[in-house]
Amino acid sequence: KAGVTQTPRYLIKTRGQQVTLSCSPISGHRSVSWYQQTPGQGLQFLFEYFSETQRNKGNFPGRFSGRQFSNSRSEMNVSTLELGDSALYLCATGAGGLGTDTQYFGPGTRLTVL
């Protein structure tokens, strides 16, 4: 079974630009969650999508948005980039719905904002 795929793996942007990250889940997984990982804050939950609907949202500004397509692939968008948005963005996928579900993580997209 193919794992979780994230593209691109690395991105360099400048302040004020916008960026779109992509996550392709493991086949059959309908839940996709996004996390921001930084050395100072650790792993912060951004949002979760299930069957094309946002089911959960973390405490991030509206510049961070996402969506999920009918094939469960998900995209995350960050507009008006700030220096503090530099981070590793991880997506995790799962069958969705149970507290015992294992989340399977992709390798991440490392975003650098200059």
Place this chain on the structure above:
Amino acid sequence: AQSVTQLGSHVSVSEGALVLLRCNYSSSVPPYLFWYVQYPNQGLQLLLKYTSAATLVKGINGFEAEFKKSETSFHLTKPSAHMSDAAEYFCAVSVATSGTYKYIFGTGTRLKVLA
């Protein structure tokens, strides 16, 4: 509110020594608890999870963790450290919210294994 606390952001052990990584949780209901490992430039990989069955949970790579309700702890152990265990380890709790569940992660413990 549910939370996870990992004591010690950095832990060093000698190769062959016991590994002990600490995790305490706060939860008003029986929790689902997880340990993940992250190697450099990679995503997180599940080591083991507690789902209210056996309190001693065995995972991959020789790791195990014991759920202790009285101490609200879920510490990760391995009897003998190997160089390949050097990585960052995250404890997480799955919490019910708005009809579904989400993960809350601890801040991580970076394990260094000394030759």
